[in-house]
Structure formats: C-alpha cells, structure tokens
Amino acid sequence: MSELLVKITKTAAFHARRAQRSLRAAQWLLRQAPARRPVIVIGCSRAGTTLIYKTLSEADELGTLQRETHDFWTDLHPLGEKHWDTHGLTAADATDADRRFVSRYFYAWTGQHRWVDKNNQNGLCVDYLHALFPDAIFVYIKRSPGDNLNSLIEGWGKPEEFATWSEQVPAQVNIDGRYRQWCFFLADGWRDYLTSPIEDVCAFQYRAINAAILDARPHIASKQWVEVFYEDFIRDPVAAFRSVFNACDLAFDARLERHCAGVLGKPYNAFSEIRLDKWKDSPNRTRIERALPQVADIAARMGYAAQ
Secondary structure (H helix, E strand, O other): OHHHHHHHHHHHHHHHHHHHHHHHHHHHHHHOOOOOOOEEEEEOOOOOHHHHHHHHOOOOOOEEOOOOOHHHHHHHOOHHHHOOOOOOOOHHHOOHHHHHHHHHHHHHHHOOOOEEEEOOOHHHOHHHHHHHOOOOEEEEEEOOHHHHHHHHHHHHOOHHHHOOOOOOOOOOOOEOOOEOOOOOOOOOOHHHHOOOOHHHHHHHHHHHHHHHHHHHHHHOOHHHEEEEEHHHHHHOHHHHHHHHHHHOOOOOOHHHHHHHHOHHHOOOOOOOOOOOOHHHHOOOHHHHHHHHHHHHHHHHHHOOOOO
C-alpha cells in the first residue's frame, strides 16, 4: 500500500506541476512581458560554469530550471538550418517571436520574469542573446588552459553525457581511433578536426568559444558584463561568489554565504577532486603540453600567463 501511495503522490505532483506551467503560460499571454535582466552564464565547456550556474540558482530573485538548456535553444534554431556548421547564433538570428517564446517558456517553468540560464553553446551566441534581451547580464567564467583542456579531454571520454545531441551529426568522427561521437558543441571549422588528436580538438574548442566571447564583449555595457576566473572560486568561494552576486544585483545573505562556504565539498559534475593545476599530474599532461601553444594567445587575452 505504501508503494502505491508513493506512486499516486508522485503522479499527482507531476500533473499539478504541469497544470501550473499551463496556467503560467496562459497568464503570460495576457501581458506578454519580456524577461527582465536575465543572468546568462557563459564560458567554455568544463570551465566551471555549472558550479556558478547552480550557485546563482540559489538566489531568491532568480527563476531557474535547475538544468541546462541545450535542447531548448537548438530546437529554436536547429543545427540543420546552418548546415551543421556551428551552434553559434548572431544578432541577425534574433526575432521578436524568439523573445516571446523564450520569455514565456522560462516564466511558465519558473514563475519569474528574471531567471538564470546556462548551456555549453551560450558562449557562441552572446550577440544573439543580447539582441533578444538587451538588459541581460552575462557572467563569463574563465579557466586556465591546462586544467580546462584536461577536463575537456576527460569529457570526450563520456559521450553518453556530452554527445547525446550529436547522433545526427553528418560526418564520421574518428578522433585518435577512439572518439566516435562529437562532444560539447560545434564551432565554425569543426570538420577540420574529425581525425585530429584529441588534444588538438579540445584546443580548438577552448580557443573558439573563448574567442567568440571576448569578441562579443565590446558590444555589452560594462555594468552587464561580469568576468571571473574559475580559480578565484577555488581559492575563496565566499568572496568570489559575493562579488558575482553583487555585480548581478542579487542579495548575498547569510544563507548564501553558508552555502558558498561548503559548495566545493559538493561538486557539480566534477570528474575528480576540485583543485588547481590538476593537469600537471594527469595522464593527459604530455598531450596538453603539446597543445598549450595552440591556445597561448587566447589564454593571454583571457588574462592567463604562459603555463
């Protein structure tokens, strides 16, 4: 009987949430209010963006889906429309219909007009997202090239997690004779790396997305641009998060301070212990050392000295 009651309770809760979303969507149609000052987390895959997104999701002022939105944005602008060249979108791709659809969707799911969003592709779409929501705040997470490349290489070994979207990619992937599905995101020129060493593929992705973000930075008002080093969150998470919350005009109270003080003890989607310079004692060290010159210039633009 208890198992039956649990199933009934879960089913009732599911239908109640679905009904609530439908009601909110209907309510939104009455006013059609666009999202207000959404917070959009950007950065390379495996740069620590999930840590920052999940922590920002603790803010009372922000609605959150508590999940990444890869499929949502790709369904809005299917990859096939751009011949599978890139996940990137430009300001020219932004439409009033997009703005209404996105605003309604997030309000229906969260009940708030201000929300936080994060996915791997957002960094290739800053101009598009800014055109949709000119008052959006962008939180750019930077991670040192050695550790980011190491985590990317490890991520490529988990296609069940990072390549679920790529089954229809119209190309044969054969990287190092091991990696058969394209992971994370597509950027212009990705087909040139279909048979490259994995470290070159990851260097390409690191370079492509960080360059796209830095190229978009001059188009965003300084008060709407928050740029932080992932390493600062490792050294002093409370101070680093306080700075981000303040820059986003979000309250940082005692509850959030306690949460941030312990956040590294409950890592989100980390492959191993959170610490700096993990790449130096990684099995991937030799590969990474070979790839670092490929990203030296973009890492310098990001504020990192040569490793």
